Structure formats: structure tokens, C-alpha cells
Amino acid sequence: MSAPKVFVVGGTGAQGIPVIRGLVKDRTFSVKVLTRDTTSKRAQQLLALGNVELLEGTFASEADLRTGFSGCDYAFVNIDGFNSGEKTEIFWAIRAYELAFEAGIKFFVYGNLDFVYKKSGYDSKFRSGHYDGKGRIGEWILDQNRTNQNRMRAALFTTGPYIEMTIAARTVMTPKVENGVVTWRVPLGDGAVCHVALDDCEHYVRWLFDHQDRANGMDLEVAIGHIPYVELAAAFENVTGHPARYIDESLDEYWKTGPMAPAADAPCGYNSNLADPAAMNIRTNFTGFWNMWKYSGGNGGVIKRDYALLDEIHPNRIRTAEEWFRREEKRGIEVGLGSLWERVNNPKPTLKIVEDGAKGRL
Numbered sequence: 001m002s003a004p005k006v007f008v009v010g011g012t013g014a015q016g017i018p019v020i021r022g023l024v025k026d027r028t029f030s031v032k033v034l035t036r037d038t039t040s041k042r043a044q045q046l047l048a049l050g051n052v053e054l055l056e057g058t059f060a061s062e063a064d065l066r067t068g069f070s071g072c073d074y075a076f077v078n079i080d081g082f083n084s085g086e087k088t089e090i091f092w093a094i095r096a097y098e099l100a101f102e103a104g105i106k107f108f109v110y111g112n113l114d115f116v117y118k119k120s121g122y123d124s125k126f127r128s129g130h131y132d133g134k135g136r137i138g139e140w141i142l143d144q145n146r147t148n149q150n151r152m153r154a155a156l157f158t159t160g161p162y163i164e165m166t167i168a169a170r171t172v173m174t175p176k177v178e179n180g181v182v183t184w185r186v187p188l189g190d191g192a193v194c195h196v197a198l199d200d201c202e203h204y205v206r207w208l209f210d211h212q213d214r215a216n217g218m219d220l221e222v223a224i225g226h227i228p229y230v231e232l233a234a235a236f237e238n239v240t241g242h243p244a245r246y247i248d249e250s251l252d253e254y255w256k257t258g259p260m261a262p263a264a265d266a267p268c269g270y271n272s273n274l275a276d277p278a279a280m281n282i283r284t285n286f287t288g289f290w291n292m293w294k295y296s297g298g299n300g301g302v303i304k305r306d307y308a309l310l311d312e313i314h315p316n317r318i319r320t321a322e323e324w325f326r327r328e329e330k331r332g333i334e335v336g337l338g339s340l341w342e343r344v345n346n347p348k349p350t351l352k353i354v355e356d357g358a359k360g361r362l
């Protein structure tokens with residue numbers, strides 16, 4: 001009996017790699033990974049896992065999506081909105097769902113983010129294109145699923161900012177070491193970020209594919225916790241013994257001197273075009289993003305997580321920033337990345353988009 005095959009979009013990405021690891025590790029599933037470059041280091045690393053085949057192409061092509069879904073049983077689709085921009089992402093996410101249905105896919109998992117604009121009661125200060133672009137399609141997919149589930153079932157995998165980005169290069173929360181103090185200067189106020197550990201994605205997505213009866217129609221919203229940055233900094237200090245702090249920055253100052261300031265006026269979506277009135281720039285998109293975490297109001301506010309459910313389906317999940325730092329300190333040293341202290345002094349990318357210099361075709 002051959003292993004059921006999952007067509008994966010976004011497989012070479014920060015999120016896709018642990019997702020694929022979870023699917024193929026015991027050979028229960030095989031995967032077909034869509035990538036624009038089958039020769040990239042990340043594509044080749046995936047191939048080395050076994051039970052992995054690569055398909056060269058783009059999510060912005062019906063022909064490539066059809067070839068991808070063909071011969072597969074299931075799908076995991078994470079469309080990169082930071083390539084396409086919100087408007088184009090919405091179109092291709094819809095087409096990916098429809099073409100999966102057309103091709104006879106039996107279970108479709110959509111890589112989702114919170115529909116923060118709607119969840120906030122359509123408050124414009126929360127508008128963030130890379131969240132809303134996914135979140136409104138997530139709702140649309142669950143709605144389609146009500147009538148389509150007899151042929152293709154569907155679930156959402158709703159994540160949030162990867163905690164790996166708090167120590168990585170060129171992210172919206174890259175820290176600086178200032179006079180020996182690791183310093184996160186971000187416009188978060190007394191808010192908290194629903195950070196997600198990438199390693200936990202391995203377990204969660206595998207769980208969805210292993211429990212399709214229960215997962216059908218589910219929006220699996222995951223996070224380590226609602227993490228205030230005072231807690232993040234204290235956790236770093238506890239684990240490494242090096243001083244760390246959080247400084248609540250004004251949005252003005254953040255966009256003048258923060259880690260993404262040089263790119264503030266660039267389109268959010270390196271293949272989107274600011275001549276299109278539907279496009280957002282990075283400043284506008286991530287102002288909404290920071291407002292979401294600053295004003296969300298903790299669990300029970302705008303962005304909610306059911307931690308009891310997460311404990312049930314992933315008993316060994318990472319529950320605090322400190323636990324993540326502790327694991328990452330050990331893992332980083334073991335695999336030669338260095339200690340956390342060395343890594344914040346010389347941050348490296350965790351996102352493929354950063355490695356690629358925000359370039360590449362749609």
C-alpha cells in the first residue's frame with residue numbers, strides 16, 4: 001500500500017518544513033511540494049527526508065496547481081502573501097481550493113491567519129493585509145465546506161508570528177544588542193503576541209491529517225500563549241543569563257529606526273504594485289499588525305486561543321517563551337547554530353523570503 005500523498009504549497013518555507021517533517025517522518029504520508037526552484041537548498045533538504053517529490057511551478061498558475069493536485073489525496077496550502085500581496089493572494093487561495101476540489105482531493109488544510117479586521121468589529125486600526133487576506137478566505141473555505149464536505153473536507157490551520165522571528169534577522173521584531181542588553185523596541189504597549197513555535201506546527205498539522213473526521217470544518221487556532229514582551233525579555237534573561245529588556249516604542253519611532261524601517265514604503269508583497277490602490281505598503285500593513293497585538297486585550301479579546309484544546313491535542317506543546325528559549329538554546333548549540341546569545345549578536349534569517357532578499361517570481 002502506498003502512503004497517501006499530500007500536495008503542499010509553501011513547503012520550502014519556515015512553516016512548510018516542519019509541516020512536511022511531521023507528515024513524512026514515519027512514512028505515513030508522502031508529499032509533493034510545489035516550489036519555484038527545485039534546486040534550492042531548502043528544496044533539496046526536503047528531498048533528503050524521503051517520501052518527498054518536488055514539482056517546479058507557482059501557486060499563481062492554474063496549470064501548475066492542476067499538475068500539483070493531480071495524483072494526490074490531500075493538500076496543505078500556505079499561499080505566500082508576502083510575495084503576491086493581499087489582493088492576488090485572495091484570488092489564488094480561492095482557485096487553489098476550487099482546483100483541489102476539481103482534482104478530487106479528499107481533505108484540504110488551509111494555512112490561515114486570524115481575520116483580525118472582522119474579529120475586531122471592522123476597526124480600521126487593525127487592518128493588516130497579510131492577516132485579512134488569509135482570514136477572510138479561511139471563513140470562505142469553511143462556508144464552502146458546509147456544502148462540499150461530501151466530496152472534499154477542509155480544515156484551517158491558523159497560526160501567528162513565529163517565535164523564531166524574535167531572534168532572527170530582518171523580521172518585524174528583530175532585537176538589537178544595546179550595550180550588552182538584548183533589546184526589543186516594538187510598538188506593543190502592554191499587549192501580548194500570540195507567538196507560535198514552528199516545531200509545534202509539525203505536530204498540529206500531522207494531527208489534522210490523522211484525525212480528519214474531527215478536523216473537518218475545524219479552525220485549529222494555535223499559539224504558545226499570549227506573550228507580553230516583558231515576559232519574552234525576562235525569559236531570555238533567565239535562560240541565557242544575559243540582560244534583556246522590552247521597550248515600548250511609538251509607531252513613529254519604530255518606522256524611523258526599527259528593524260523594518262528601511263523597507264517601510266515598499267509594497268507588502270514584493271510582486272504587488274503600489275500603483276494598485278488595493279495594495280498596502282509595509283508600514284501600513286504592519287501598523288495594523290502591531291495594533292492587533294497592542295490592543296487585542298489578551299485571551300478573550302480580539303485574538304483568542306483555546307489553550308485547553310491545544311493541551312489536549314498536543315500534550316507536549318511549548319507553553320511559554322521561556323520553554324521555547326530553553327529548547328532552542330540546547331538545539332542551537334547541538335546543531336551548530338550557536339547559543340542564543342551568539343545568535344542575537346549575529347542574527348540569521350528564519351524566513352525564506354529573507355534568505356532570498358524578497359525577490360522571485362510570482
Ligand SMILES: NC(=O)c1ccc[n+]([C@@H]2O[C@H](COP(=O)([O-])OP(=O)(O)OC[C@H]3O[C@@H](n4cnc5c(N)ncnc54)[C@H](OP(=O)(O)O)[C@@H]3O)[C@@H](O)[C@H]2O)c1
Nearest residue numbers: 010012013014015035036058059080081161162352353362
Ligand atoms: N512570518 C510569520 O510569522 C508567519 C506566521 C504565520 C503565517 N505566515 C504566512 O506564511 C506565508 C509565508 O510562508 P512562510 O512563513 O513559510 O515564509 P517563507 O519562509 O518566506 O516561505 C515562503 C514560501 O512560499 C513559497 N512561495 C512563494 N512564492 C511562491 C509562488 N509564487 N509559488 C509557489 N510557492 C511560492 C516559497 O517557495 P519557493 O521559494 O521554494 O518557491 C516558500 O515555500 C505568508 O503568507 C505569511 O503571511 C507567516
